[in-house]
Amino acid sequence: MNGNLLVTQLLVIALALVMFGLGLSLSTQDFTRLLKHPKAVIIALALQIILLPLACYLLIVALNVPPLFAVGLMLLAASPGGISANLFSHLFGGNVAMNISLTAINTVLSIVTLPVISNWAINTFAKTGQVVPLQTGKVVEVIVIVLVPVCIGMWVRTWKPAFAARSEKPMKIFSAVVLAVVAIGALLKEWQALSTSFASVGPAVVAFNIVSLLAGYYLSRVAGLDKPMSTAISYEIGIHNSTLAIFIALAVLNNFQLALPAAIYSVSMYVTATLFGLLVLRRGDTSAVIAPH
DSSP states (O other), X not given: OHHHHHHHHHHHHXXXXXXXXXXXXXXXXXXXXXXXOHHHHHHHHHIIIIIXXXXXXXXXXXXXXXXXXXXHHHHHHHSOBOTHHHHHHHHTTOOHHHHHHHHHHHHHHHHHHHHHHHXXXXXXXXXXXXXXXXXXXXXXXXXXHHXXXXXXXXXXXXXXXXXXXXXXXXXXXXXXXXXXXXXXHHHHHTHHHHHHHHHHHHHXXXXXXXXXXXXXXXXXXXXXXXXXXXXXXXHHHHSBOHHHHHHXXXXXXXXXXXXXXXXXXXXXXXXXXXXXXXXXXXSOOGGGGTSOO
């Protein structure tokens, strides 16, 4: 029990650091920038809020994912884009400024959408009472842990821009290291459970990641967005904040099995996101032929 409590506390710290690092990279302009690209924003939000949960549900049904893992996978689908999305977008020619803006708005919206989708998944898949739905107090707890560090980071950037500029990169590296240590520690602690459950949920996690990346890119291209914007949207909805999903599972819902899909995803996404960039984005863009002008 003490080990679980320590992991949970470290996870809270890691998530707060990640959110603070995100705040250091944000300004009010990141939100106003969204007004200049309404079409891209509408497409990204529609994919994030509507298409991804639907695709996740269909994969769960098609692959017959066990109930607790199904809830964990839906929890992942409801999580906003992660900071790694910005890195991948930068590496493969995406509009990183749009990534930052979408991450900001998705993080705010997830405060509403994540509890709604999570509770729906719990009521739909875990009907035997294995999981208690998110209560109002827990939702408030998530809001505090997610938004307060972001707001503090933005405040630091506003009032101490030079310090924020110097701290942004080291903070991201430090938060990534802390997160990696916590994640690896949690995985090693529960390695047996993770390895035995991979066959049940691993294929669904990888399939969901691939579907998210492909849908984000090609649907954006078909809708007439340029390649950098489509790349940004693809990685924004294809690289989820697995830290938040793991935090909800462990610290809020107190169920390790719910965290397993996000734990597997936190490792596999680096492989799928890299292969997606190399195979799709750097081999040329055939979808431009059918994109409307």
